[in-house]
Amino acid sequence: MRDTLTVILAGGRGSRLESLTRDRAKPAVPFGGLYRIVDFVLSNCLNSDMRRLLLLTQYKAQSLDRHINMAWRNYFCRELGEFIDVMPPQQRIDDNWYQGTADAVYQNIYAIESAEPRDIMVLAGDHIYKMNYKPMVDFHRRMDADITIGALRVTRDDATQFGVLQTDIDHRLTGFQEKPANPIPTPDDPDICMASMGIYVFNARFLYEQLCDDATKTNSSHDFGKDIIPAAIKDYRVFAFPFLDENRKRDAYWRDVGTIDAYYEANMDLITVDPQLNLYDKVWPIRSYQPMLPPPKFVFGSDGPSSRRGEALDSIVCQGAIISGGSVARSVIGPNVRINSYAQVEDSILFDGVHVGRRCRLRRVIIDKGVHIPAETEIGYDPIADAARGFTVTDSGLVVIARGEQIEPSRGRSERVSPLSG
Template sequence: MAGDKVLSIILGGGQGSRLYPLTHARSKPAVPIAGKYRLVDIPISNCINSDIKRMYVLTQFNSASLNRHIKNTYSFSFFSSAFVDVLAAEQTPDNKGWFQGTADAVRQSMHHFLRHDFDYALILSGDQLYQMDFNEMVKAHKKAKAKISIATIPVNAKDATSFGILKSDDKNQITSFIEKPDASLLPDWTSEVSDEMKGEGRNYLASMGIYIFNRELLIELMSNPDTIDFGKEIIPQAINNHKTLSYQYEGYWTDIGNIDSFFEANLGLTDDIPKFDLYDKSKRIYTRARMLPTTKISGTSLNKTVIAEGCIVSAAKIDHSVIGIRSRIGDESTIINTYMMGSDFYQNLDEINDPNSIPIGIGKRCFIKNAIIDMNCCIGDDVRINGGDHLEDVETDTHVVKDGIVVLKKAVTIPNGTVI
């Protein structure tokens, strides 16, 4: 089994400033998605589905909730070698500071990896949404006798300027690399892609930030402390000296880099046939097993809406929205184009009925559109939040507006009658 020879290294990313305020108190891989999962569940589930069951998650900012989630979620048999471990940046005699980049994170953690027997290191990003069989990539890597493999996805000219673009020959061997090329350079950077991709105008191969390195080469490359990033330094330098394979992937893949792409990816789950398929038994996404009651809905008109477990909903209307675990929504409220993350716990009836406080959830007669509501928010009655292009980017104590999306910060209280 290919998985026995593979060690997976999942990069947790930096401070996640582009996903702020969702990353204010948690690391990027711990951000809740799809109403019940965390971002880190995606690469971990892809590994488990590919029989790769030895994983390290590298992180350095706000890692407490990530640690807690992984400890409570991924328990394997005592009699197997499977594990998911979080490695936070640590000061050692050799390393005095934080991870400086993706390659530096791997370099600083190498002493942990080398305790294990593996032939291939699979390096993944902790903030992407996709479903991929890594076994196929490992097989292609071995068959080509490559030293490095890079997962690539065909993109169109408009998107190509935002990615590292690779050029491959007829044997899928990568010959050159350019980081975020100017549009004027693109005619020289087309690669051979399938007829379907050509038909969609997707003629450029973008790096997905998913790499396979042979063990010995990784050790050699990590011995140079001057290179700190895979995409900007290691890959461009290695292409000329080591056989590097392009592994083309044509399924759904999105990089959750900012609030806009995060919002779009979550609301995309409400499509009749979503591009990211949570219902495929062979590509199951795993997360913490919570013993939650069923969701209860009373008098609500629902359209293109995903609702997680344990919710109590008596809204008038919910349209094109994702409602997360333990959400509570009051009478006559309308929710449109919104991702409500839900709550970490239930309040008792005394807390909910306390006249001096606003309970967790959304109150009565609210109107909420184009919003992301972080965990444990308390929204009073008659609150109106109307996101859209008419709003300028702004930050207050309770919320941030980015690209017209109103993001309520975690656990804030929005008083009765507030208008945003």
Template sequence: MDLSNTIALILGGGRGTRLFPLTKIRAKPAVPLAAKYRLIDIPISNCINSGLNRVYVLTQFLSVSLHRHLRQTYSFDHFNGGFVELLAAQQTVDEGTDWYQGTADAVRKNLRYIEQPWVEHVLILSGDQLYRMDFEDMMRSHIEADAAATIAGIPVSRKDASSLGIMQIDESGRVNGFVEKPQTEEEIESVRMDPEWIDARGIDSKGRDCLASMGLYIFKKDVMVDLLTQTNHSDFGKEVFPQAIKSHKVQVHLFDGYWEDIGTIRAFYEANLALASENAPFDIRNRDAPIFSRPRFLPPTIVSEGDIQGSLIADGCKIGKNVTIKNSVIGLRTVIGDNVTIENSVVMGADYIEHEENLTEGQIPVGIGKDSVISGAILDKNCRVGKGVKITNAAGTETQGEDEPYQIRDGISIVIKNGQIADGFEY
């Protein structure tokens, strides 16, 4: 399936408040993932692996690090016309000075980049989901159904339906109903599906009788332009998509692989740890559809002595003596002192390798000091954790702090980027 007439738009999201404080100084798609990647690498890699190399990323909040990552990572030769470019909110003569008011408004204000003669279809993607999909298959569903729009749908159980947008599909696969986060039995019944219908289309329903929107869309360009210019809708999922169902033929594309919306601290934490498990639900080693990211020229990781189980260890790390690491993710350039225990934690590493001669007197080095215990925590980049520190949230506190270097969100301890934790700190 040829995707040369298709352009991809990746929606970078808003302020990312549910991922705070990881989004305190960076855009949501720039949040590190799985020791060496960033969230934005997932949708872009899916595009590249599908043969789609014309990609715009729409964002407006704290986009400097995201822009730097895109610039340093994705470069195509001059002969294939490929690009990955960031479209941040900007002042223009036509649209004025307002920031994006939502996902649909962001696309509306960038229609000049979409209304090009060669573009026939527009692929709308989210910048904060973990999945692997061949968009050629989705485009095939779109073309064969002669649909105005196609949406990716995944079977879910009733207990999961209340946190997702649930669709009702007719026998031909056309979407004719949609309820956002149904909370009552009556709402769920209004959009439930017969599991046998799902089974008949080559996907094992396993009794699941709801089809959830994955937030991935293909639109015919002209249809999308009309939907955006004839209304003031600000959100794709809650407004544009339901409107399209009423006025156009919208087809479903069934998907049943791993898919996780990494929109909260808890989801981010659990998805990372799942990637470190022996039978990870998402294969980061898939050679046929790899995850692309910025190439780095780092030394191999050095492990002096320790017990490492069920963990991801990135390049450039220095791990001391008698270190225990279990069910954890250890990011690039992480320095771990002697007698340290790290369990069920995500350590994002550092942006640079620090030399001891550059430290001022009494300054805590970047990394984790000796005799420390880190459990059930997220340590953002460039953290300076002193000696004998214990970060375990033993009291089970759910939420704490706004500006402090140590915070708790969703019951998970977090040391913010560039945060410093003094020797002997315990919480």
């Protein structure tokens, strides 16, 4: 895999994940207590022996850049030709921000060419899945393909949110629909479609030619799914590669956590008895930054009418967390969280350093880093009241408290004072 260069698109705004992306890019959003979203694609690369990586950033990249430096630099040895280079917009070609996925790669074409790759793999940095990329590159070369696209089986109802692929018996593309209202199913199952995963392998010379040609077109959106791939199907060798899930479960696991509700559900998947996404896999480990913190601690266990018990049921609790006489159920508790006596946290996600005061009641809440919840505060029990306090409330009733929110102490209610940056 030394002659393959991997380009990871990690510059998305993540506007549908507001307020979690107020101060960070979408790939840098925490996930599963200990990880960042980008850790999944980077772990896939490392486990696949893909060791020449360019990470293209754009919006609010400071948090992502810091995480890469702390978590990932030590895995790559430049003396051996390995690297993970974070590439902010260079504006060497023009003064614009990236106009689309193809334009992002085009604007970094000098850095890509200097690596002299035979093939170029393009990945999205904001999806949750486990995949070995080597069989896909091998397939690409075996078929003498110009483009190979990772393909996921989805229902026809879900296919309206994807680029939908039509192939022949040899997996060669015969058609492509970008988010169609009436997607074309597979020949063997009228209820299933093959969807593009946003995973591509390109022959390097072919990609350079297509990007340079696309850059001259004023009517192009400069996107792989909308422009490059549909135009290439007729005259070039474009193939689909069926997704092989390293979770090795009955159903393949791939998630785009692009909305608050999708992000929440993907986190809640992890606390089930046998989750589809296996984080305890020694064969295909997911790596991240491991802070030097003590183990989680649960204190107080008294019984009686005024009992307080530090406990967490059906939950993930990260290192450094202290459940001090509070109760946690069906939640993801990040590092350094403290939950004080008689507090109740249910069906929630708490990021690093959240402090929950005594007798608080939290339900279906996502709380960003470092937020202090004053004693006797209730959140998640009255969506209308929570929205009136300035919190983000989704249609399903999830409440999101952004990083830097200051919450005024008050019994049975909380009020937003002002957001702080940083």
